[in-house]
Amino acid sequence: MMLGLVVSMVLEAAGRWRPLANDNLHDPESPAIGVLQEPAEALSQLPPDTSGNLVNWVKALEEGKINPRTNIRPETKVRIRDTDVLMTETGEMPVVRFPHKAHTMWLDCSNCHEQYFISKVGANPINMLKILEGKYCGRCHGAVAFPLTECKRCHSVPRNKIKP
Amino acid sequence: MARFLSQLKSMHRVSRLLLWVCALMTMLPLHAEYGDVVLNRRAEKEGMPPVIYPHWFHRIRFRCKVCHFELGFEMRAGSNDVTMQDIIDGKFCGMCHNDEVAWGVENCDLCHSGRPGMKSHIYGGHQTAGPGIW
Numbered sequence: 001m002m003l004g005l006v007v008s009m010v011l012e013a014a015g016r017w018r019p020l021a022n023d024n025l026h027d028p029e030s031p032a033i034g035v036l037q038e039p040a041e042a043l044s045q046l047p048p049d050t051s052g053n054l055v056n057w058v059k060a061l062e063e064g065k066i067n068p069r070t071n072i073r074p075e076t077k078v079r080i081r082d083t084d085v086l087m088t089e090t091g092e093m094p095v096v097r098f099p100h101k102a103h104t105m106w107l108d109c110s111n112c113h114e115q116y117f118i119s120k121v122g123a124n125p126i127n128m129l130k131i132l133e134g135k136y137c138g139r140c141h142g143a144v145a146f147p148l149t150e151c152k153r154c155h156s157v158p159r160n161k162i163k164p
Numbered sequence: 165m166a167r168f169l170s171q172l173k174s175m176h177r178v179s180r181l182l183l184w185v186c187a188l189m190t191m192l193p194l195h196a197e198y199g200d201v202v203l204n205r206r207a208e209k210e211g212m213p214p215v216i217y218p219h220w221f222h223r224i225r226f227r228c229k230v231c232h233f234e235l236g237f238e239m240r241a242g243s244n245d246v247t248m249q250d251i252i253d254g255k256f257c258g259m260c261h262n263d264e265v266a267w268g269v270e271n272c273d274l275c276h277s278g279r280p281g282m283k284s285h286i287y288g289g290h291q292t293a294g295p296g297i298w
Contacts, residue, residue: 017197018195018196023195024287025216025278025279025282026216026277026278027279027280030213030277031274031277032274032277033277035274036221036277039197039220042221046224052198052288053199053220068223069225069226069230070229071229071230071234072260073234076234078229105227106223106228106229107228107233108233111228111229111232111233139240143199143286144198144199144286147198
């Protein structure tokens, strides 16, 4: 029984990231199979997570497990902002804390401002339906950044912890 | 003793069944990796298989801002009208896929590696199927 469990756990771990030949996107006959890096090879080395790529990308960056390039052109200005925004109109859900730091480590200001988000507190009529449609935060969350099932990562501040 | 043995046997049977279920689950083709993008705005019309763009591979090496700010990729699958000429001219993918930073355009098959007939879209199989506009 124990042996069975151990073996099944190993099998489960091996199946966590689909092999490219078996991912329903790549043509199994393509010459690229066997040349391209397999997801399991790279992703199993990074801080684990429970959703998305099963990698905590922000942690991977903060801990120096990865060091992705910030720019290609030497003249590009790399902008980082370290302020949090609290979004308090969240009904009965905890308040949303938006950390600029974690976002600007990856993105430039212009990726969100002013095309998707107006740079003024309260100026963006965001709601979960719009996010589920892929607008506002949903431009990335639910597509490439952690998915929308991870409610508490954004709705992270209990209302009674907010100073009036 | 006999009861213990038969219990052991049935446990063994259950664990074997579990093992088969797990083995089957790993063998079944299920999902693309989260954030994988199929690009097929032009590829198949022009006689090539669709392109598979894996976000996971690129974000280990580049921050989002490199492609979505410096290179000007719009953040919506299928909305960037990229031609091979653009890439050869060093625009879009061609900023890196030039045999200097990454493999060059002569390695057609490495990018054009998708199954036929897929639409430009963002794929990936964890929990959410992706937003409506994709």
